[in-house]
Amino acid sequence: MILALVEHDKGTPEELSLEALAMARELATAEGDSLEAVAFGDEADALGDELGEYGVEAVHCVAHHHLERYAPDAWAESVVQLASEREAKTITAPGTDRGREVLARVGTSLDAPMATNCLAVDIADDGAYELRRNRWGGSLIEHARLDGEHKLLTAAEHEFPIEPAASPTEPSVSTFEPDVDDDLFAVQVDRVETGDEEGIPLGEARVVVGGGRGVGSAEDYDQLEELAELLGGTVGASRAAVNEGWRPHDDQVGQTGAKISPDIYIACGISGAVQHMVGCKGADTLLAINTDSEAAIVQKADWAVIGDLHEVVPELNEVLRDAA
Amino acid sequence: MKVLACIKRVPDTGAKIVLTEDEQRIDTSGLGFTMSPHEECAIEEAVAQVETHGGSAHVLTLGPPEADEQLRTGLAMQADEATLLETDEEEWSPRATADALADGIDRLDDEGFDLLLFGNESADAANYQVAVRVASELGYPCVTGIKDLEVEDGTAIAKREISGGEEVYEVDLPAVVTVKEGLNEPRYASMRAKMQARRQEIESVEPRAETRAGGLEKVRLEAPETDDSPAEILGEGSEAVPEIVEILAEEVEVV
Ligand SMILES: Cc1cc2nc3c(=O)[nH]c(=O)nc-3n(C[C@H](O)[C@H](O)[C@H](O)COP(=O)(O)OP(=O)(O)OC[C@H]3O[C@@H](n4cnc5c(N)ncnc54)[C@H](O)[C@@H]3O)c2cc1C
Ligand SMILES: Cc1cc2nc3c(=O)[nH]c(=O)nc-3n(C[C@H](O)[C@H](O)[C@H](O)COP(=O)(O)OP(=O)(O)OC[C@H]3O[C@@H](n4cnc5c(N)ncnc54)[C@H](O)[C@@H]3O)c2cc1C
Numbered sequence: 141m142i143l144a145l146v147e148h149d150k151g152t153p154e155e156l157s158l159e160a161l162a163m164a165r166e167l168a169t170a171e172g173d174s175l176e177a178v179a180f181g182d183e184a185d186a187l188g189d190e191l192g193e194y195g196v197e198a199v200h201c202v203a204h205h206h207l208e209r210y211a212p213d214a215w216a217e218s219v220v221q222l223a224s225e226r227e228a229k230t231i232t233a234p235g236t237d238r239g240r241e242v243l244a245r246v247g248t249s250l251d252a253p254m255a256t257n258c259l260a261v262d263i264a265d266d267g268a269y270e271l272r273r274n275r276w277g278g279s280l281i282e283h284a285r286l287d288g289e290h291k292l293l294t295a296a297e298h299e300f301p302i303e304p305a306a307s308p309t310e311p312s313v314s315t316f317e318p319d320v321d322d323d324l325f326a327v328q329v330d331r332v333e334t335g336d337e338e339g340i341p342l343g344e345a346r347v348v349v350g351g352g353r354g355v356g357s358a359e360d361y362d363q364l365e366e367l368a369e370l371l372g373g374t375v376g377a378s379r380a381a382v383n384e385g386w387r388p389h390d391d392q393v394g395q396t397g398a399k400i401s402p403d404i405y406i407a408c409g410i411s412g413a414v415q416h417m418v419g420c421k422g423a424d425t426l427l428a429i430n431t432d433s434e435a436a437i438v439q440k441a442d443w444a445v446i447g448d449l450h451e452v453v454p455e456l457n458e459v460l461r462d463a464a
Numbered sequence: 465m466k467v468l469a470c471i472k473r474v475p476d477t478g479a480k481i482v483l484t485e486d487e488q489r490i491d492t493s494g495l496g497f498t499m500s501p502h503e504e505c506a507i508e509e510a511v512a513q514v515e516t517h518g519g520s521a522h523v524l525t526l527g528p529p530e531a532d533e534q535l536r537t538g539l540a541m542q543a544d545e546a547t548l549l550e551t552d553e554e555e556w557s558p559r560a561t562a563d564a565l566a567d568g569i570d571r572l573d574d575e576g577f578d579l580l581l582f583g584n585e586s587a588d589a590a591n592y593q594v595a596v597r598v599a600s601e602l603g604y605p606c607v608t609g610i611k612d613l614e615v616e617d618g619t620a621i622a623k624r625e626i627s628g629g630e631e632v633y634e635v636d637l638p639a640v641v642t643v644k645e646g647l648n649e650p651r652y653a654s655m656r657a658k659m660q661a662r663r664q665e666i667e668s669v670e671p672r673a674e675t676r677a678g679g680l681e682k683v684r685l686e687a688p689e690t691d692d693s694p695a696e697i698l699g700e701g702s703e704a705v706p707e708i709v710e711i712l713a714e715e716v717e718v719v
Contacts, residue, residue, distance in 0.1 A: 212608075237609040256593070281685065282684075283684050326635060327635055333623070335629045397645070403716050445700070452701060
């Protein structure tokens with residue numbers, strides 16, 4: 141049996157969980173095995189209907205009087221106990237903070253190997269998995285073998301399409317009561333602090349105007365701010381610009397920053413390092429403004445303007461302002 | 465307080481990744497080396513916590529002899545001590561890496577560290593698990609993905625971003641914490657600090673790790689196809705502005 145950890149918001153499964161479920165279903169189909177889901181939290185029992193569409197045969201809702209707040213060790217121990225009861229040999233999780241850290245803890249309990257960021261998984265003749273996974277934030281692919289009594293996998297973001305199963309199921313929904321010691325609650329969410337989001341979050345913006353080292357100073361971002369505003373978008377930055385102290389890290393696009401997927405990314409004074417590009421590969425189109433026609437970003441862009449951003453951007457702003 | 469930062473030497477790849485003929489590794493000829501930005505923040509945090517609470521900051525890596533370069537970066541950032549678990553060129557699986565680090569940490573220090581900082585994921589392999597495995601072997605609590613950390617009276621108060629806010633953890637020390645870039649602003653090492661770091665002694669220790677059957681084994685690497693069809697050049701300087709406006713209006717439809 142293949143067991144898939146599903147995160148949800150009051151009974152509605154999260155997108156990345158459905159993607160991981162798609163990976164799990166591919167494996168279940170290939171192995172002729174069944175697919176079951178495990179979920180925590182309020183209203184997990186409402187997941188049955190929707191998960192049936194994706195071929196899940198049973199939904200196990202973990203119930204424990206201490207689990208009203210997230211606790212990774214207790215989650216992991218619950219999954220381990222359920223996997224043992226249901227004889228699950230493969231366990232999958234979404235590629236989220238929680239999915240990855242819970243599965244890593246399952247890995248320590250079961251002394252099992254774990255492959256994260258998976259792009260595709262096949263089954264070799266000897267039962268091992270032959271998989272491809274992302275390295276370097278997706279700018280490099282590793283072909284690997286995953287072998288062991290238990291195998292743990294997380295899916296890379298947006299690689300497995302969420303499609304209903306050929307034959308939908310009517311999953312059984314049951315409660316699983318794990319036996320977890322108090323010491324497994326040493327790490328537990330104590331409280332949640334809500335932030336005050338200003339403006340459009342980078343990840344959701346339709347237009348992102350990115351500025352790199354070529355912008356030259358914190359003040360010069362005013363021009364990019366204005367362009368972003370005129371286009372109803374938001375400003376991003378390269379790590380070089382963040383390191384200079386011109387922008388906060390929250391604005392950083394890339395491997396160790398935000399992943400963006402706008403309709404257009406306008407990259408100004410950014411050279412196009414792989415670690416930057418993995419953050420904006422979700423952009424539909426890319427316009428580069430760069431003084432150097434040989435810059436890597438010019439190769440990777442759809443359109444490029446060769447020139448000084450300090451000249452091009454204000455001029456562009458003026459035309460857009462007049463047109464508005 | 466004794467604080468440890470674990471770091472990993474990786475190539476600084478630039479704009480294009482080129483593989484060796486056998487597809488086993490990145491062709492590093494002509495490349496410099498670095499560490500993950502997350503790990504730079506781990507070093508900064510270790511040093512800053514020691515500046516606040518007293519004690520000492522250590523940096524540790526498992527890697528080839530050349531990884532002393534990254535350890536010296538840590539020393540130049542004012543870490544007090546550095547240790548290299550020196551390996552040959554073989555690939556270590558995440559489990560073997562964690563075994564060797566946990567064993568090394570045990571041997572490094574009798575009293576043990578109060579706070580053990582890791583990157584959330586390494587820059588290259590990004591297996592997201594070494595810290596969790598080390599914590600489990602040492603029997604310490606572990607929180608991951610942290611972008612805000614405070615230590616008060618033997619407790620770490622750690623915050624992780626969630627949609628719409630942050631979730632807050634409070635764990636007793638000793639604890640393992642994995643951090644993300646944005647936690648702090650790593651300091652630039654002064655020229656003088658770099659010179660001093662060059663002369664500092666780095667302890668080299670032979671790593672020990674169990675060999676286990678199975679696991680996660682790299683078969684080969686692949687540089688994914690990228691669309692290298694050159695961009696359409698709209699023009700030079702502001703003469704290109706009318707074309708940009710047209711694209712924004714007609715093709716992308718954002719004006
Ligand atoms: C593990 C790791 C993770 C990383 N994560 C990230 C990440 O998340 N995000 C990120 O961005 N980087 C990341 N980096 C850093 C990355 O490798 C690059 O160093 C960085 O992206 C470079 O930023 P840049 O393009 O702004 O600067 P540069 O590479 O210095 O490029 C500046 C560009 O501006 C152009 N320019 C200069 N003046 C002008 C002008 N007046 N008008 C127009 N163009 C001009 C130049 O021609 C040049 O192309 C990471 C690195 C590592 C090792
Ligand atoms: C001699 C040697 C050769 C290697 N060759 C290759 C290679 O050719 N290609 C390749 O991709 N990988 C190579 N590795 C790396 C090895 O595959 C990984 O370090 C291991 O699988 C751990 O996974 P990770 O780096 O993804 O850790 P993650 O779990 O993603 O790392 C999380 C954090 O753990 C800490 N950490 C991870 N590794 C180390 C370490 N070595 N020392 C100290 N702290 C660490 C860091 O703080 C890191 O941010 C080699 C390692 C060694 C020692």
